[in-house]
Amino acid sequence: MARKHRIAVVPGDGIGKETTPEGLRVLDAAARRFGFELELTHYDWSCETYAKTGKMMPDDGLDQLRQSDAVFLGAVGWPGVPDNVSLWGLLIPMRRDFDQYISLRPCRLMPGVRSPLANRTPAEIDFVVVRENTEGEYSSSGGRMFRGTEREFVTQESVFTRTGCDRVMKYAFELAMKRPRKKLTSATKSNGITFTMPYWDERFAEMAKAYPEISTDQFHIDILCAHFVQHPDWFDVVVASNLFGDILSDLGPAVAGSIGIAPSANINPERKHPSMFEPVHGSAPDIAGKGVANPIAQIWSGALMLEHLGEHEAAAAVTDAIESLLSEGGPRTRDLGGNAGTLEVGKALAEVVGRG
Numbered sequence: 386m387a388r389k390h391r392i393a394v395v396p397g398d399g400i401g402k403e404t405t406p407e408g409l410r411v412l413d414a415a416a417r418r419f420g421f422e423l424e425l426t427h428y429d430w431s432c433e434t435y436a437k438t439g440k441m442m443p444d445d446g447l448d449q450l451r452q453s454d455a456v457f458l459g460a461v462g463w464p465g466v467p468d469n470v471s472l473w474g475l476l477i478p479m480r481r482d483f484d485q486y487i488s489l490r491p492c493r494l495m496p497g498v499r500s501p502l503a504n505r506t507p508a509e510i511d512f513v514v515v516r517e518n519t520e521g522e523y524s525s526s527g528g529r530m531f532r533g534t535e536r537e538f539v540t541q542e543s544v545f546t547r548t549g550c551d552r553v554m555k556y557a558f559e560l561a562m563k564r565p566r567k568k569l570t571s572a573t574k575s576n577g578i579t580f581t582m583p584y585w586d587e588r589f590a591e592m593a594k595a596y597p598e599i600s601t602d603q604f605h606i607d608i609l610c611a612h613f614v615q616h617p618d619w620f621d622v623v624v625a626s627n628l629f630g631d632i633l634s635d636l637g638p639a640v641a642g643s644i645g646i647a648p649s650a651n652i653n654p655e656r657k658h659p660s661m662f663e664p665v666h667g668s669a670p671d672i673a674g675k676g677v678a679n680p681i682a683q684i685w686s687g688a689l690m691l692e693h694l695g696e697h698e699a700a701a702a703v704t705d706a707i708e709s710l711l712s713e714g715g716p717r718t719r720d721l722g723g724n725a726g727t728l729e730v731g732k733a734l735a736e737v738v739g740r741g
């Protein structure tokens with residue numbers, strides 16, 4: 386019996402509808418070549434669904450997705466629908482309910498792609514940002530007092546639990562163990578944030594004792610951002626709290642080149658609930674419907690999904706295919722200076738993956 390993985394497919398809005406089919410095309414080629422089966426269930430949940438029904442997804446939407454091993458998502462959001470409807474109606478409930486406490490963003494300069502950093506080579510930009518995705522600075526705890534008066538003030542509390550810190554750090558250390566450089570950097574700000582960040586540092590130091598093979602360092606978030614730009618070659622795996630990770634996980638893909646190739650994953654490592662795989666970019670209304678979006682971010686997100694599902698060879702075949710397509714002057718979309726369409730790039734990659 387072939388290994389079988391159940392995938393929920395949510396193309397969502399805008400270019401998500403164009404890139405998801407190309408992601409599936411490449412996944413299908415990988416499944417054929419490596420002998421596993423993908424059982425796909427399609428969900429047409431999007432801002433269009435919202436316009437028709439007043440909801441981004443049905444009331445039992447999460448329960449439907451819960452049946453799957455992973456969710457493959459395109460993009461969510463459209464002009465005219467506020468983020469608190471689109472994101473909070475679909476993406477955020479999924480992250481929370483499925484306890485996807487790891488947000489993962491590989492930042493790798495691919496050959497033949499220009500980084501905004503001058504003279505950087507692929508060997509110098511190859512790191513992963515691991516962001517805590519459930520607590521920290523983005524807690525809902527806080528309040529507003531004396532509204533509209535001179536004495537008015539607001540507070541917002543950060544919540545760092547031992548479990549929350551330890552589990553994201555453990556994931557980051559384990560990830561660093563699997564990579565050749567075996568290096569882990571922690572993002573902190575314990576010189577200014579005097580309770581939570583020293584605690585974060587303390588848990589990091591404690592966890593490091595269990596991983597003597599890993600070399601560790603830490604930087605305050607402000608200088609860390611500068612180092613991402615000036616010394617991207619210093620980094621291998623970077624672990625950060627929810628807010629700092631949010632910042633780094635936009636900066637990281639930016640230094641690695643086009644938004645059109647950057648992949649991401651929202652992971653529940655214990656696999657108690659489905660994890661979700663989506664490109665970093667949004668629905669790109671300015672180019673949607675034109676067939677010119679770069680599908681590589683979606684396809685690379687598919688490789689992260691294969692990795693999570695234990696299909697390591699297939700995952701490597703997909704990233705290798707992206708690498709060879711880009712380095713050998715294969716078709717590329719406008720954002721990478723070419724004139725190929727979404728379909729053409731998807732087909733070319735599926736061909737390389739299937740050929741082996």
Ligand code: ATP
Nearest residue numbers: 462644645666667668669670671672678679680720
């Ligand atoms: P969101 O709020 O949903 O994250 P956004 O406003 O941040 O969306 P994107 O939708 O990611 O922005 O688009 C930002 C810019 O990048 C747009 O000009 C868009 O056309 C371009 N872009 C995004 N994704 C791609 C892609 N896959 N291929 C080519 N260009 C892209």
Ligand code: MG
Nearest residue numbers: 635665666667
């Ligand atoms: Mg955005």
